Amino acid sequence: MKKVFFSLFLLGLCVQGSMAQNKGGQWEYLFNGKDLKGFTQLNGKAKYTVENGEIVGRTVMNTPNSFLATNQVFGDFIFEVDFKVNDNMNSGIQFRSEKKDANDHCKVDDKVPERVHGYQMEIDPSSRGWSGGIYDEARRGWLYSMENNPSAKTAFKNNQWNHYRIECIGNSIRTWVNGVACAHLIDDMTPKGFIALQVHAIRDKANEGEEIRWKNVRIQTKNLKPSPDDNVFVVNTLVNNVSSDEKRMGVRLLWDGKTTNGWRGANKDYFPSKTWYIENGTLNVMKGRNAESQNGGDILTDEQFSAFDLQFEFQLTDTANSGVKYFVTEKEKTNGSAIGLEYQVLDDDKHPDAKLGSIGNRTLASLYDLIPALKNGREKLPIGEWNRGRIVVYPDGRVEHWLNGWKVLEYQRGTQYFYALVARSKFAKYPNFGMAPKGHILLQEHGTHVAYRSIKIRELK
Secondary structure (H helix, E strand, O other): OHHHHHHHHHHHHHHHHHHHHOOOOOOEEOOOOOOOOOEEEEOOOOEEEEEOOEEEEEOOOOOOOEEEEEOOOEOOEEEEEEEEEOOOOOEEEEEEEEEHHHOOOOOOOOOOOOOEEEEEEEEOOOOOOOOOOEEEEOOOEEEEOHHHOHHHOOOOOOOOOEEEEEEEEOOEEEEEEOOEEEEEEEOOOOOOEEEEEEEOOOOOHHHOOOEEEEEEEEEEOOOOOOOOOOOOOOEEOOOOOOOHHHHHOOEEEOOOOOOOOOEEEOOOOOOOOOOEEEEOOEEEEOOOOOOOOOOOOOEEEOOOEOOEEEEEEEEEOOOOEEEEEEEEOOOOOOOOOOOOEEEEEEOOOOOHHHHOOOOOOOOOOOEOOOEOOOOOOOOOOOOOOEEEEEEEEOOOOEEEEEEOOEEEEEEEOOOHHHHHHHHOOOOOOOOOOOOOOOEEEEEOOOOOOEEEEEEEEEEOO
């Protein structure tokens, strides 16, 4: 009798503890452990079954990506799920997702009449290690790759049950893998949508029948409390916006999106407003004679910087040429563009500069005339779309160039390799080129129309 009483007492404590744990929001289980009630399969013909209280998805040849989608749609929520996946598979968790006809941003696939599109938390058992990243299925592609947070790449465990958590609260989207903070995205394209379990399409018959298993599929939609701050790098797609988490980590706008405050012409004490203009939250350089700094000149920051993380968006026009320079000191007093290390901004397909220089070191996102950007073709967006550039200069002299979430080159100032590159470049005649301890950040005027926005910086120590 004492044992029974003690067992009931422990059970009571467990129930009370569970209620206390869920006080911030009550969990609702989306999968009843018996059947697929509440779900609808979309897109492809992969096989979904229920076995031993788990949802099992199996790959099938000659069918596109398949999604087991909730019939309900969700806006703000906290979602958790456990899963185990075959090593050779790729999968993901769709959220705030829709079908093709609900959003004209979707990339249409005529073979799939109702193409699923929207945010996806990546499941990636491969050596790439991008589990926990955020992909925009059938729409914009990668929004947050795990190259932005490489220390979290090891959170995923092969051949084991993994635990995923997604928090969508307002325009803040955060992910965790096995308790490790992975991605933090600020984005407002889709405020609500269904949640879906993906079985990826396969191309090799040998991969048919591979499986992924899900269990403990649950969600909170009320009294949501975000997890504590994690200092994960934030990708923010909102125009000229700095989120509260970015501000906490020291990020600020370098251009306010409205005025010319903080900027002036290179080698000038005024802003060249006849060449540069502001329109609808964008900073534009006019089309001119397609020559370097001959229509009004470059613009640069009043401030100077040494170690920093610079983010910016740019929109190319046909045959466009511009650049973002850093460590600009203005001491060279050139007739053309001011001298500095340059992140090349270029229409690679049509501007002749892409074929000059050496081994492509004058192409988009390259360190101009020194190091080519190693692009795989997926980073580049069509002319007219907004690209995301990023330059990271670490206190120890390491430098990285990023394009649309992909790191495309890295180098270190002050090494023998760096000096050798300068010695064979057009900058060899400038003493100590690229080695200033600090300098201005510059936007180049090169006689073609290019627009910039969302220019922000975080100084590094």
